[in-house]
Amino acid sequence: MADSSAPKPSSSVKLVLLGEAAVGKSSLVLRFVNNDFQENKEPTIGAAFLTQKCNLPTRTIKFEIWDTAGQERFASLAPMYYRNAQAALVVYDLTKPTSLIKAKHWVAELQRQASPGIVIALVGNKLDLTEDGTGSGGDAEDAGGEDSGDARKISTEEAKTYAEEEGLLFFETSAKTGFNVTEVFTAIANAIPETSLKTARGPGASHAAARTEEQRVNLNGPRDPNAKEGCAC
Amino acid sequence: MESLGDTLWDVVISGTGLQQSLLALALSRSGKKILHIDPNEFYGGSEAAFSLQDAKSWVTHASNGSCGLVKSASIALPEDATGLSPSRAYSLALAPQLIHARSAILSQLVSSRAYRQVEFLAVGSFFIFSPSRDSAEASGLTRIPSTREEVFSTTAISAKEKRLLMKFLKFVLDHESSPHLETWQEHADSPLVDFLQKEFKMGGELQTYIITLTLSLDGQINTRDGLAVIRRHLSSMGVYGPGFAAIYPKWGGLSEIAQVSCRAGAVGGAVYMLGTGIETMEIAEDEVELHLTSGDNIKTRMLVRADDSPSGQTGVGRLVAVVGSPLTSLFEATVEGAPRPAVALIAFPAGSLSTAAGEESAYPVYLSVHSSETGECPVGQSVLYLTTLATGNVTGILERALDAFIHATSDSQAPQVLYRLQYEQLPGADTARAEGPIFTFPAPSPSLSFDDSVLEPVQEAWKKVMGEAAAEAEYMVFEDREGAMDDDVYE
Ligand SMILES: Nc1nc2c(ncn2[C@@H]2O[C@H](COP(=O)(O)OP(=O)(O)O)[C@@H](O)[C@H]2O)c(=O)[nH]1
Ligand SMILES: [Mg+2]
Numbered sequence: 001m002a003d004s005s006a007p008k009p010s011s012s013v014k015l016v017l018l019g020e021a022a023v024g025k026s027s028l029v030l031r032f033v034n035n036d037f038q039e040n041k042e043p044t045i046g047a048a049f050l051t052q053k054c055n056l057p058t059r060t061i062k063f064e065i066w067d068t069a070g071q072e073r074f075a076s077l078a079p080m081y082y083r084n085a086q087a088a089l090v091v092y093d094l095t096k097p098t099s100l101i102k103a104k105h106w107v108a109e110l111q112r113q114a115s116p117g118i119v120i121a122l123v124g125n126k127l128d129l130t131e132d133g134t135g136s137g138g139d140a141e142d143a144g145g146e147d148s149g150d151a152r153k154i155s156t157e158e159a160k161t162y163a164e165e166e167g168l169l170f171f172e173t174s175a176k177t178g179f180n181v182t183e184v185f186t187a188i189a190n191a192i193p194e195t196s197l198k199t200a201r202g203p204g205a206s207h208a209a210a211r212t213e214e215q216r217v218n219l220n221g222p223r224d225p226n227a228k229e230g231c232a233c
Numbered sequence: 234m235e236s237l238g239d240t241l242w243d244v245v246i247s248g249t250g251l252q253q254s255l256l257a258l259a260l261s262r263s264g265k266k267i268l269h270i271d272p273n274e275f276y277g278g279s280e281a282a283f284s285l286q287d288a289k290s291w292v293t294h295a296s297n298g299s300c301g302l303v304k305s306a307s308i309a310l311p312e313d314a315t316g317l318s319p320s321r322a323y324s325l326a327l328a329p330q331l332i333h334a335r336s337a338i339l340s341q342l343v344s345s346r347a348y349r350q351v352e353f354l355a356v357g358s359f360f361i362f363s364p365s366r367d368s369a370e371a372s373g374l375t376r377i378p379s380t381r382e383e384v385f386s387t388t389a390i391s392a393k394e395k396r397l398l399m400k401f402l403k404f405v406l407d408h409e410s411s412p413h414l415e416t417w418q419e420h421a422d423s424p425l426v427d428f429l430q431k432e433f434k435m436g437g438e439l440q441t442y443i444i445t446l447t448l449s450l451d452g453q454i455n456t457r458d459g460l461a462v463i464r465r466h467l468s469s470m471g472v473y474g475p476g477f478a479a480i481y482p483k484w485g486g487l488s489e490i491a492q493v494s495c496r497a498g499a500v501g502g503a504v505y506m507l508g509t510g511i512e513t514m515e516i517a518e519d520e521v522e523l524h525l526t527s528g529d530n531i532k533t534r535m536l537v538r539a540d541d542s543p544s545g546q547t548g549v550g551r552l553v554a555v556v557g558s559p560l561t562s563l564f565e566a567t568v569e570g571a572p573r574p575a576v577a578l579i580a581f582p583a584g585s586l587s588t589a590a591g592e593e594s595a596y597p598v599y600l601s602v603h604s605s606e607t608g609e610c611p612v613g614q615s616v617l618y619l620t621t622l623a624t625g626n627v628t629g630i631l632e633r634a635l636d637a638f639i640h641a642t643s644d645s646q647a648p649q650v651l652y653r654l655q656y657e658q659l660p661g662a663d664t665a666r667a668e669g670p671i672f673t674f675p676a677p678s679p680s681l682s683f684d685d686s687v688l689e690p691v692q693e694a695w696k697k698v699m700g701e702a703a704a705e706a707e708y709m710v711f712e713d714r715e716g717a718m719d720d721d722v723y724e
Binding site for chain 2: 064076079080081083216217218220
């Protein structure tokens with residue numbers, strides 16, 4: 001507010017990743033945050049926390065990303081992550097049918113337990129392993145999904161229909177090539193209703209989104225008006 | 234995946250209340266093998282925060298006597314109340330304690346980097362409720378001046394009282410050095426009110442202001458503790474910004490800190506299991522064998538748990554109410570440039586309330602009002618947390634306080650009470666116990682502002698788990714994990 005070049009309103013959005021082991025959750029985050037990919041990644045232990053900004057035309061969204069892992073056997077971790085989350089990325093591996101079943105289970109749990117109004121994106125990952133996803137062309141509509149030599153086991157149609165029924169965003173991605181990864185996060189950022197970004201909606205609160213940050217108390221040193229806008233903590 | 238029984242655990246932590254969770258945070262970079270379990274299906278133990286649905290099952294649970302330190306829990310929904318939002322729009326805190334800026338827990342959250350995942354909000358003004366003395370005078374709320382500026386500008390007290398109050402505030406800031414030290418030391422163990430009377434010639438009203446700042450549950454805090462608490466309040470003022478001394482974690486107070494700590498534990502590799510308790514145990518010299526309710530049999534070098542057997546002393550009565558009004562006038566920043574507060578505190582001094590049957594409130598009642606900014610209720614509503622010592626007709630007194638508050642805040646139509654949760658919190662052991670491979674945390678503190686003494690047993694337990702490797706200077710001091718850095722400086 002002190003700046004003449006008024007910064008865009010900025011809000012934090014808590015996002016949680018859920019899905020069966022090895023579908024590529026951590027790889028999607030790594031691609032989004034560092035634009036990097038590792039072929040035989042060490043599995044995440046427990047869970048990791050990362051942040052990344054997403055610039056929209058009218059506002060900036062800072063994603064606080066919680067990547068869960070390793071403990072699918074003890075479903076106990078998840079509630080801690082999706083508590084107060086405004087967005088969830090439920091990931092399956094489109095070469096592995098069981099992973100979609102697991103994804104549906106997560107969607108149901110989120111709908112039952114998470115914040116009302118949570119934005120959920122269903123993401124079919126490892127598109128590069130399919131005919132239509134390889135290399136340059138994403139336009140091979142006729143690849144269909146049942147072709148031999150194609151590792152795809154879950155058709156776009158099947159997952160898409162399910163996503164529509166449940167009101168989920170839907171994408172097929174490749175963390176390996178980077179295809180559609182940023183798009184997922186941008187779509188989520190756009191789908192977060194402006195109202196859930198600003199808990200402050202007192203009468204006449206015109207810059208309500210920016211106000212959210214203004215109300216936070218910064219524990220990290222003196223309150224510098226510039227740092228205040230950018231730092232969520 | 235290997236089974237739980239195949240591992241010799243370094244520590245099993247039972248319960249996810251604040252202390253156990255802080256221990257998980259403290260151990261999160263230790264490389265120790267940690268199994269963290271909780272018999273409840275939720276995180277946070279005695280410091281949990283609940284949706285309405287969660288609260289309902291907790292009450293059912295508590296009435297079966299299965300929450301050791303809670304009794305007489307009940308929920309009341311007024312028949313004619315509409316406008317209660319869906320269950321998950323609420324996050325009602327069992328431990329809505331405010332945290333003074335100078336509290337050591339904040340330094341630990343900062344040095345451990347866990348603070349990055351907690352949103353803190355400002356705690357605003359403290360008010361005092363004054364009942365109407367006759368029918369012509371309305372009951373009302375008076376803001377307590379607690380800074381030099383506020384003392385100057387207040388119209389609530391006379392010029393003479395201002396001078397007295399100012400003199401006292403100066404005294405407190407310097408009370409640990411000569412000559413002030415000598416002035417109060419002979420009164421150290423007698424009530425602060427007596428000291429105020431004798432040394433400062435303060436009358437009832439100013440005494441009430443000062444006792445309220447201490448948040449003393451029985452109003453009888455002694456001079457030593459009272460001066461220390463007021464000093465903490467004064468020196469906390471302005472630390473994190475102008476106009477406020479204390480802060481509150483969004484989404485349910487200490488519950489949020491417990492959860493953030495558990496997440497840090499999970500990121501560090503600890504295994505988490507909810508809905509899993511300890512059925513029986515066999516203790517050997519340096520190992521414990523646990524039979525878990527999940528059917529697993531496991532071995533651990535140490536077990537850390539919390540005490541949950543009542544001590545038989547006076548408990549604390551609590552009433553949590555949701556009202557259908559934003560109560561905007563309570564949440565105004567009083568200083569230029571201050572963040573808008575999300576919490577306001579109201580004290581009903583002893584004797585200021587009486588029940589229909591004519592019973593007077595023997596102890597102060599404290600009311601912490603939370604705006605929807607706390608994430609504990611939807612916009613347009615507020616959550617009220619009332620606390621008083623559980624003596625006499627505690628339910629009646631709390632109801633009276635709620636009623637009196639509602640009528641004192643509204644000039645037009647009184648806001649509607651949409652929901653009520655009542656319970657009594659029982660005190661348990663007040664010190665930690667270390668017995669061989671078992672460490673037991675004390676029962677949670679009923680105090681209204683976070684008490685740093687809660688942190689000591691956590692560090693003690695950490696020392697036991699770490700053994701030789703414990704380096705005090707590194708306690709809770711961590712680097713940011715990769716990717717968690719604040720990379721976002723505006724271009
Ligand atoms: N071909 C291909 N492999 C991927 C993709 N995403 C992840 N992987 C690989 O799948 C394995 C599991 O990935 P990881 O991100 O650890 O999965 P997580 O357990 O869900 O976090 C790793 O060997 C990755 O290299 C992708 O889009 N395409
Ligand atoms: Mg992973």
